[in-house]
Amino acid sequence: MLRIDNLHVSVEGKKILNGIDLHVNPGEVHAIMGPNGSGKSTLAWVVAGNEDYQVQEGSIHFKGEPIDDLDPDERAVQGLFLSFQYPVEIPGVTVTNFMKTSVNALRKARGLGDMPARELLQKIRKTAEKLQIDSKFLSRSLNDGFSGGEKKRNEIFQMMMLEPTLAILDETDSGLDIDALKVVAKGVNELRSSSRATVLITHYERLLEYVVPDFVHVILDGKIVKSGDITLARKLEDQGYDWIKNN
C-alpha cells in the first residue's frame, strides 16, 4: 500500500532523511519510534505532501502509484491521512463546518455528490459519541483554544470521519492522559481492517500497549536502524535509545 524506497529529504538545505525504506501492506499497523530530531515527523510531512520538504532521492508509492507530484489534497483524495502532532488552530470555522467542507471536497474529487446534510450530521454525532466528545465542541472554532488532549482527540475524530486507507499518526499519543489515550486507541482500533493500514509515530511504547503494532521500526539520524515487533518497543522503553546507538 505504501512503499518508501531509499528516501532522502532535506528542508531549507538541511538533510533530515538519509535513505528511508518502509513497506506497509494493507491490514498492517507499523510503529515508528525514535528520539527527538531523528526525522520521524519529517517522514510524516513528506508523505502527506508538505512542499517545504524536498525529496532529493528515492520515491514514495501509494497503492502502486508514485505520489511525489501530487498536492496534499490530491493525496488525501487517494486515501492518505495525517494526524498532526501540532494541529493548526483555525478560528472562525467550526469543527462541523470544517468537517463538512472536507468530507464533501473528498467526495467531489472521487466523483460523488455531497453527502446529504442529515446523514453527515448523524455521522458527526455518532463519531463524536464514540470518542466521548461533547457536542458543544462541534460548534466551536476548529482547535481554537482546545487543550492539547482535545486537539489530538479532534484529529482522531477527523480520521474516523474521513475513513482513510492509510493513516499516519504523528505523536498523537503525546500529552494525553491515560483516559484520553484509551479513547484515541479505541478510534484507531476501530478503523483497523484488512483493507486499511496505520503508521504510528511515537516516542513512547505506552500507546502500543493499546494499539498493538505488527511491526516496530526505530529511526535514528534519518534512517531506520532496527525493525522488529512489539518486543522491540518494550525493550526500548526499558533501556532507552542509547541501547540502539550502542549496538
Added chain:
Amino acid sequence: MEFKEKLLSSFFALQEAVSIDDNPLIEERRHQAFKTFEEKGFPNKKQEAWKYTSISPLLSEDYVIFPRGQVGIHPNDVKKYFLYEMDTYKIVFIDGVYSPFLSNTHHDGFDVNLLSVALNQKKYQKTIGRYYDRIASSKESLVALNTAYAHEGAYIYIPKNQDPLSPIEILHFSSGDCAALWLQPRNLIIAEQGAEVQIIERHQSLVEHPVVTNSVTEIYAGQNANIEYYKIQDDLDSASLIDNTFIHQAKDSNVSIHTSSLGGKIVRNNLTFYQSGQGINSILKGITVLERNQHVDHSTLVHHAHPNCESHQDYKGIFTGSSQGIFNGKILVDRIAQKTNAFQQNNNIILSDEALVNAKPQLEIFADDVRCSHGCTVGQLDQNALFYTRSRGIPLKEAEALLTYAFANNVLESVSIPILKKHISHQIAAKFGVEMGFGI
C-alpha cells in the same frame, strides 16, 4: 456651480425646504456650524487625517440636497435588508425622508423616534438641550456641515434601567429617484443609567446612482449602561459614506461598536470614544472585506480620561482587486488615567498585487502605570493552516477561501445578535464563494 457653493447658498433655503425647529439654541449652533464649514470647506489630502482618503472625486456631481417628499417603495423591495419581521423597532428613511409606512416606532416607556420630532416638540427640549450636538466635534468641517443641515435621523432614548429587549434597526435607503443625492442624517442615542440597547444601522442604495451620506451620530451611555451598536456597510459601488460617530461614556458603562464594511465606493468611519468616569469598557470591532475599487478608511480615537478603564480594538481586513484599506487608530491616555488597559489590533490580508493597506497606530500616553498594546500586520494566509486544510482533501483555491473567510469571521464571535451574526457571516462567505451550512 461648485458643490460647496451650492451647499452654502442652499443653507438659507433650509428653513423652507424642511420644516424645522425654532429652538434658538439649535438655531445658534446651526449658524456656528455653517460658518465653520464655510471657512474650512471639504477636507483634502494635505490634512494629516485625510492623507489616504480623498473625497474630491465625490464632489463633481450635482447632488440634490433637499429631496422632494415621499418616494413610494414597496416593502418587498427592501424587506431583504430588514433583519427582523415587520413588528420590531425600525426607523426607516427613504432619500432622507422618514417612511412611516415601513417604520415601527415606539413612544411608551422609551423612545424609538425621529430626530425631527425631538427637535420640534417641547417635551423633548430638556433632553435635546442636554445632549444634542454636545460631543460631535464642531471643528471638523464635515461634522459642521451635518450640524448646519441636520433635521432628520433617529432619536432613541432609553430611560434609567430600561431595556427594549429587541434590537432597533435604523435603515437609510436611497431610491434612485434623484439622479445624485447628498444625505445628512443625524442620530441621537441616549441610554440612561443602567439602560441597555442594541442598535443596527444600515445605509443602502436600491439602484446604482451617486449617493453620498455624511452622517453624524451621538451616543451617550449613562452609568452602568450597556450599548451594542452595529454598522452594516454593504452598499453598492456607487454609494459613499462618511460616518462620524461620537460616544460619551459615564462610569462603569459598556459600549461596543461593530463595523462591517463589505462594500461601497468610498467609506470613511470616524469613530470617537470619550471615557468620562472609571470602570468603563469601550469595544471597537471591524471587519472589512473589499474588492474592485472599494475604499474604506477606519479612523478611531479612544480618549482615556479617567483611571481604571479599558478599551479593546480589533479590526480585520481582507483586500482583493484594487481595493484600499486604511486603519488609523489613535489611543490617547491622559495623565490622570492610571491603570488604563488599552488594546489595539489590526490584521490585514492582501490577496492581490493591486490592493493596498495603510495602517497607522498612534499611541499618546501621558500616564505611567498603564497597559497599552497594539499590533498591526499586513500579510498573506498562514502556510501551516493552508497545508493542514489541504491535507484534509480541500483543494488550494477552496482552502484559501475557507481560511480567508475564517479570518474575517473570527471578528463575528463578539456579535451577540444571532440573526445578525448569521447574516454577516453569510455575506462574507458569499464573497469568497465558501459554502457554509448548519447555521454556521
